[in-house]
Amino acid sequence: xxxxxxxxxxxxxxxxxxxxxxxxxxxxxxxxxxxxxxxxxxxxxxxxxxxxxxxxxxxxxxxxxxxxxxxxxxxxxxxxxxxxxxxxxxxxxxxxxxxxxxxxxxxxxxxxxxxxxxxxxxxxxxxxxxxxxxxxxxxxxxxxxxxxxxxxxxxxxxxxxxxxxxxxxxxxxxxxxxxxxxxxxxx
Ligand code: IMP
Ligand code: MG
Numbered sequence: 001x002x003x004x005x006x007x008x009x010x011x012x013x014x015x016x017x018x019x020x021x022x023x024x025x026x027x028x029x030x031x032x033x034x035x036x037x038x039x040x041x042x043x044x045x046x047x048x049x050x051x052x053x054x055x056x057x058x059x060x061x062x063x064x065x066x067x068x069x070x071x072x073x074x075x076x077x078x079x080x081x082x083x084x085x086x087x088x089x090x091x092x093x094x095x096x097x098x099x100x101x102x103x104x105x106x107x108x109x110x111x112x113x114x115x116x117x118x119x120x121x122x123x124x125x126x127x128x129x130x131x132x133x134x135x136x137x138x139x140x141x142x143x144x145x146x147x148x149x150x151x152x153x154x155x156x157x158x159x160x161x162x163x164x165x166x167x168x169x170x171x172x173x174x175x176x177x178x179x180x181x182x183x184x185x186x187x
Contacts, residue, residue: 004158004168009178013150018132018160018174021149022051025130026058028147029100035061037125038097042090044115045069047104050161050169051132051149055102064097066090070111084114099124100147104161105133109143116143133157133174150174 033039041059043052045067056065069088099119106112112129119127130147137154156179158164159171164182 001167004164004171004175007164007178007182009176009181011173011175012152012155012157013160013174015172018149018172019054022054022132023058025147025149026055026060029055029130030058030060033061033063033098039063040092040094040097040099040124041065041102042094042099042119043067043102044104044111045088046169047161047163048102048132051104052102055130064092066092068115070115084111086115086118094119094122094124096125098126099128101127101129103129103131105135105152105157106131106143106145107135107138108140110141112143113141132160133162 039061041052041056041063043049043065046069049067052065056063067088068086068090071085071087101112101115101119103112106129112131116127116129128146129144131145132149134145134148134151135154136151152174156164156177157174158168158177159173159175161169162174163169164177
């Protein structure tokens with residue numbers, strides 16, 4: 001695998017800004033949900049996992065975590081297809097729980113819109129969306145986002161959970177992919 005510096009065009013959000021904003025979101029969620037009612041952070045694998053593990057450590061009301069996986073992209077594609085498949089469903093009964101969907105990024109909106117539609121049939125006490133990144137200019141379907149980390153321009157980004165062809169999720173910042181350099185040379 002190539003060194004990410006070969007195709008990094010810029011660091012869009014450095015680590016300290018990410019960490020500061022995640023702490024704010026955690027504090028906001030802690031204020032919004034009563035400690036006596038069941039709260040479930042539902043992370044969409046795999047992109048949301050780094051965000052979730054940082055976010056949950058800034059939430060000081062009792063809560064559970066769960067995971068589900070959906071796929072909307074194939075390796076090598078930089079556009080959402082609009083068709084979303086659930087590849088791993090959650091095991092917890094969400095009836096009566098306040099559910100917060102934790103996502104890495106909302107792009108066209110198709111992924112999260114499908115997940116919201118499915119989960120609402122299971123009658124949670126409330127259902128809201130927390131997304132680290134919002135690429136609003138790309139939206140094709142409306143998605144109600146209650147908590148947004150950062151609104152970003154229409155660029156393909158990676159790091160802090162987000163991948164380029166499944167790699168580079170470990171990077172502590174959000175970087176922009178130079179698509180010419182990524183798809184061009186190298187192997
Ligand atoms: P949507 O269905 O178009 O909203 O796509 C959402 C999913 O596409 C996210 O959960 C990401 O996995 C992926 N995605 C969208 N934009 C990017 C990006 O800039 N970098 C990495 N993954 C992305
Ligand atoms: Mg992805």
